[in-house]
Amino acid sequence: MNAPTPPIRSTDRAEGASTPEAATPDAATFLDRLFADGVLMPSGVDGLYGRSGAFEEVIEGFERLVERFARADGAIKVHFPPAMPRVNMEKSGYLKSFPQLAGAIHSFVGNDADHCRLIEALTEGRDWSDLQSPTDVVLTPAACYPLYPAVAARGPLPEAGALFDLKSYCFRHEPSKEPTRMQFFRMRENVCLGSSEQVRAFRERWLERGPEMIRSLGLPCELDVANDPFFGRGGKLMARNQRDQQLKFELLVPVNDGAEPTACLSFNYHQDHFGALWGLTRADGERAHSACVGFGLERIALALFRHHGTDTATWPAAVRAVLWG
Amino acid sequence: MAARIRELIGSRKLVPVAVDQIDVDADLYELGMTSFASVQLMLALEEAFDIEFPERMLNRKTFATLAAIDRSVAELTGGRA
Structure with a gap:
């Protein structure tokens, strides 16, 4: 059994400061501790874990906070499955920008002879991927991707x-030992479509609310300009263009051993990128702009487990009250 | 060289306006060149002029106007083109 590592206190948060674990390389990593204390369960593949009941309760508590704001704003709740039509990913440009992260679903569509070859290959431990064919379905890379074509199909915006208030499991192919970089994770997302002014006002609102929410959970955080991993x-x-135009901000919380702080929320202004791509128009016929705020639900939960310990019963009363009060 | 750069932009439709009418100092992004189009332009220039843009030049300014592109390519080819 690993000795529990003391959680980072908010006073430890000098910029670039290393965490206590970084100073002792042989200490158990945060991921080891999450496994040992049963918060996450390993699957044998990095970035693919089981979650404990306590972990899920933390996420549910946090989502109630988001939902309170989303409801007050009049957001329409929509949940898509964690997959989308392959043609929509092809059209979205995702494969131009992030081919390394995309996941496509393949299946067996052969006949009896192909089936025999598949079984032979498996028995002999050979590669069997040549007996798989692409399906019409790919894994959702961000909660908002299935939304734009669905909204465009309804005609001009009011x-x-x-x-919209969205939630989806998302897939990104980036296996990692950092627990905050999972291959399958949940993203809660609020997306605003409208004029440039409307969507920028929406983003400004969340740029104020986001840090307040995270601080109310006893977590240190800072906002920074960011870019996507093109x-x-x-x-x-592409990344420098995005930064120069301040299209993406992230709310960063220190979570991992001796690593840079983790982006737990992101605030994105897409200009008319998705509007042009999907033919999204406003009531006056002008092309729609869009913006979104994304909440990395696993990352936020992990930040809480990191800072307050792996036993939620011992978390500060104020934090428990915000989540479950 | 300037004519070749215009041709690269025009043949790939990287800017949604008639390429021969673009002023050398006009902002190509304002004329509708997307970020991804600027990447395609960068790759096309590298192939056409046998150059490689160093990291310091991988920014919005390098590809913002025909004049800026011309200067960058001239610097990297050392007058070869």
Whole structure:
């Protein structure tokens, strides 16, 4: 049994300061501790874990906070399954920007002879992927991706724009030992569609609320300009463009051993990127702009377990009250 | 070289306006060039002029106007093109 590592206190949060674990390389990692204390269960693949009941209760508590704001804002709740039509991913541009993260679902569509070959390959431990064919379905990379074509199909937006409250498991192919970088994770997302002014006002509102929510949970945090992990050398240019235009902000919370703080919320202004792509128009016929705030639910839960310990019964009363009061 | 750059932009439709009418100092992003189009332009320039944009040049300014692109390519080719 691992000795419990003391949680980071908010006073430890000097910029670039290393966590206590970083100073002792042989100490158990945060991930080891989460496994040992039963918060997460390993599957054998990095970034793919079981979650305990306590972990889920933390996420449910946090989602109630989000939901309170979303309801007051009049957001329409929509939940898509964690997959979307392959043609929509192809059209979305995701494979131009993030080919390394995308996941496509393949299945067996062969005949009896192919089935025999599949079984032979499995028996002999050979590669069997040549007996798999792409399906019409890919894994959702961000909760809002299935939304845009669905909204565009309804016709022009109402005058006041439209606001949605989404949640989805998302997939990104980036296996990692950092518990905050899971391959399957849940994203709660509020998305605003409308004029440039409407959607930027929405983002401003969440840029104020986000840090308040996180601080109310006894977590240290800071906002910073950010960029998406665009692929390749061209991606560096895309990333700098995005930063120069301040299109993405992240709310960062220290979570991992000796690593940079983790983006737990992100605040994105897409300009008319999705509007142009999907033919989303406003009531006056102009192209719609969009913005979203995304909550990395596992990351927020992990930040709480990191800072307050792996036993939620011992968390500060004020934090428990915010989550479950 | 300037004509070749215009042709690269025009043939790939990287800016949604007639390429021969773009002023050398006009902001290509304002004319509708997307971020991804600027990546395609960068790759096309590298292939056409046998150059590689160093990291310091991978920014919005390098590809913002025809004049800026011209200067960057001239610097990297050292007058070869």
